Amino acid sequence: MEVTIAERRLLALHYVYPVPLNRLEKLLEVDPNLEKIPTYPSEYLAFLLNTSVEKAAKLQVKLRENAMTPYDKLYEREDIIPIPFTNPLYPDKLRQMIDPPAVLYTKGDQRLLAESFKIAIIGSRKATAYSKQAMSLIVPPLVKHQAVIVSGLAKGADTMAHVAxxxxxxxxxxxxxxxxxxxxxxxxxxxxNQLAANHLLITEYPPYVKPEKWTFPMRNRIISGLSDAVVITEAADKSGTMSTVEHALDHGKEIFAVPGPITSPLSAGPNKLLDEGAKLVWSGFQVIESLII
Incomplete structure (x- = not known):
């Protein structure tokens, strides 16, 4: 994939400063092509990035040290395709977020980002066979109507959603x-590896970034941001799954919840959502009817 000179500068900046796009807004307003960062006084760059002078100075040093690094070519060597927010492949749905990723790093079929119908299916990392049974009724109608299933590759419900x-x-x-x-x-x-070969893996983090507690809540906003609606199978009342729901509500997305037995702690989240106005779902046709028909 071809990238512009300005996009190459963005890749270099994002490698050393991997923050969402809203954190770069002031900088992009005064320097849209990111040409002047090395020449700014550290105090001014710190103001533009809302960070400390020390961090701004270190960032400038790293950019100077790696000024000639061809990040796009290095990523390509690892079968990673970076998609800056300025690129035509970048999804319009993500542009509408308050804090969209500045860069998406992808492996696989980037054309899936352009598919118009995407449904997130999420749930607990401790999801039971009940989630798998629910997905056997929900996923086939969605697939029949060309919906792309979006989830987070975590244990439990996410894995079940991708496998389904x-x-x-x-x-x-x-x-x-x-x-x-x-x-x-x-x-x-x-x-x-299966998804990278025939489907799609995406992340807003450069390849070296390790998983941390704070990176997964950030990941959740992208799951909801990409999708037209979110389906929850099993989730505790307070969980990462429910944080994804909060993002989805902020994005104006429809929420569908699988009802569960009142004796199961993992049905507390979906049952509470149903009480608060989420749509009841036991078949994918209900999602289709609500969003398409």
């Missing part, structure tokens, strides 16, 4: 909470 998409002949996108050199969880390596 594969089993029923659909396409799927996995949004990672880390860079490509640090796949998590390790037991999903085979699944991740």
């Amino acid at each position: 998409a594969l089993e029923f002949g659909g396409k799927t996108i996995a949004v990672l909470g880390h860079g490509f050199f640090h796949l998590y969880p390790k037991e999903n390596r085979y699944l991740a």
Whole structure:
């Protein structure tokens, strides 16, 4: 994929300063092509980036040290395609977010980003066979209507969602909470390789970024931002799954919840959402009817 000179500068900046686009807005207003960063006084750059003078100075040093590094070519060598926010391949749905990724790093079929119908299916890392059963009823109608299934490659419900998409002949996108050199969880390596070969892996983090507690909540906003609606199978009342729902509500997305037994702690989240106005779902046709028909 061809990138402009300004996009190459963005890749260099994002490598040493991997923050969402809203954190770069002041800088881009005064220096849209990112030509002047090395020449700014550190105090002024710190103001533009809302960071400390010390961090701004270190950032300038790193940019000077790596000024000739061809990041786009290095990524290509690792089968990683970076998509800056200025690139035509960058999804319009993400542009509408308050804090969109400045760069998406991708592996696989980038054309899936342009698909018009995407449904997120999420749930607990401790999801039970009930989630798998629910997906056997929800995913096939979605696949039949060319929906791309979006999830987070985590243990439990996320894994089930990706596998269900594969089993029923659909396409799927996995949004990672880390860079490509640090796949998590390790037991999903085979699944991740399958998706990189025929589907799509994406992340907003450069390859060296390791998984941290704070990276996964950030990842969740991309899952909801990409999708037209979010389906929750099983989730505790307070969980990462519910934080994804909060992002989805902020983005104006429809929420569908699978009802569960009142004796199950993992049904507390979906049942609470249903009480608060989420749509009841036990078949993918309900999602289709709500969003398309």
